[in-house]
Amino acid sequence: MKTPLSLPDRPSAERPARGGGPPDATKLAEAAAQRAERAAALVRAGAVESLGNGRYRVRSAGGGWWAVRDGYCNCPDFAWRGYVPCKHLIAVELVRSFLPSAA
Ligand SMILES: [Zn+2]
Secondary structure (H helix, E strand, C coil): CCCCCCCCCCCCCCCCCCCCCCCCHHEEEEEEHHHHHHHHHHHHCCCCCEEEEEEEEEEEECCEEEEECEECCCCHHHHHHHCCCCCHHHHHHHHCCCCCCCC
């Protein structure tokens, strides 16, 4: 089933069947939009730092740092769900183009 929404390509194998029924594209889009807002807040707070070589770190709410590199983040949110990139990945995408890169 095709949807008009542009969502990240995912292998259809690992699909959480929580509550039954197929994933709702509208809800996925809403989740992505909410994460984009949180990611923008991280950027505004200056929580994203470039470490060079395509690696970044993003300050977590608890005061620690999450390690982010291309398409990967070590936060539990990223490990837990597959459909939507975590806010740290989105935040890195937002700043990637204009952060000074040592790479
Ligand atoms: Zn993350």
